[in-house]
Amino acid sequence: MEPVVTSTPEELRELRSAVRGFLEQHAPARAQLTQDATTWKRLTEELGLTALPVAEGSGGAGATFVELAVVLEETGRSLLRAPYLSTVVAALVLQGADDLLPSLADGSAPAALALAGSVRSSAGRLTGTLEQVVDAAEAALLVVAADDGLHVVPRDGEGVTVTPLTPLDGTRPQARVQLASAPARVVGDAAAAPHARDLLHVALACESAGAAERCIELAVEHLKVREQFGRPLGSFQALRHRVADLTVLLEGARSTAWYAARAAAGLSEDLPVVAPLALATCAEAFRTIAGESIQLHGGIGFTWEHDAHLYFKRAWTTALLHGEPRTLRHLAATRAGVLTGGDLA
Incomplete structure (x- = not known):
């Protein structure tokens, strides 16, 4: 296994400064109570932040979780509403799914993580209800934990119903996801x-x-x-x-x-x-x-x-x-x- 190489402290400081400057100007906390597609577009296209955890061969920056931690601290400071956290974690989870990584890297397919709940898998289809899934209403891909492993389901696919909810935290959108024999792709085993x-x-x-x-x-x-x-x-x-x-x-x-x-x-x-x-x-x-x-x-x-x-x-x-x-x-x-x-x- 190749040794893990992370950015230098100076590079991490520069990354932090750039992300903080952008968020303070374009995504202050109060603005996160309403959805703004422009923020996501600039985060992904201008700053390329969703590309950080994706390998260079799949259109990403090939960064590690250390660099990602800097960005996540800054998005926490501004209570960022955009589905950044869900998307970059999904990119890490889906490292073996090479065809999905480019769209995660460029932000064209934001993801949501449905990792808590009771979902049954049978013959390549998922059935179950997942309550309060963060970013599900804005996602293109749903990463779902079922009884036999990890699956990916298109949000607008067959048998998928996503119902937006009114959350306690207005800066973190949530939705109920109902899967009724929804076709799914296996991306990981039970571990x-x-x-x-x-x-x-x-x-x-x-x-x-x-x-x-x-x-x-x-x-x-x-x-x-x-x-x-x-x-x-x-x-x-x-x-x-x-x-x-x-x-x-x-x-x-x-x-x-x-x-x-x-x-x-x-x-x-x-x-x-x-x-x-x-x-x-x-x-x-x-x-x-x-x-x-x-x-x-x-x-x-x-x-x-x-x-x-x-x-x-x-x-x-x-x-x-x-x-x-x-x-x-x-x-x-x-x-x-x-x-x-x-x-x-």
Whole structure:
């Protein structure tokens, strides 16, 4: 196996700067409450971000999950509505499907991941209902975990019904997917579905870390300009200590996410253990930081007009859709062999 080569720290900083500059100008958090096809078009055509995880021979950039982690942190900061996370994880999962990769790389066929639910496979057809599938309404391809492995189903194919839902998080569209003997293509065996979930967990961990960082930044910006008793709120020691505690929490979570990203890139064999652990750590930190950010903003943090509640809803949506931290830690402990039965205390 060839050694994994990642970008230099300077190259990663340049990538981060380019993505952040684009998203701050063209896709701020508040704008993610409505769909904007222009953002997706520019992400894929001008920046080529969907091509990152795809091999160069299939029209991609041949990057690793390390580079992808940088982009995912930045999309988390802006609560990007476009189906970027789902599409790039699908591209990683479908590395053996050479005919599908070019359309994933250029963004012409965005994907959705339907990895949780009960789907039966029989004679090349899938039957079952998948609730709350993120990005399903905007996807061209559905990556579905069934009882015998991983499958790909065209969203507009025979026997497929996609019904958009009204989600808690308005920046993350969801839909119900109903499969009624839908023709499907097998792309992985029974072991492929857990691996796909692991990659999804790492991607969500990176996204959550980026979003949590933005929550702290918003709170600090507010504390610097808001005054009470003739002094900026940021000058009060109690509030400064709260922000310091949140920063420590964030850095611990981010370190876990980055270790998991390196594992997903093939630089470690710990992916089955660190993937659920990274999401548990980052999702819990994000939820805590988002809630504290609202409190630090005072009354304005509770208003619909402020962005703080958007991050709070994203944090809770991530936990509700992809597993509570306790459940994920239980999975990590079981895989690590330190838990053989029962439950975590």
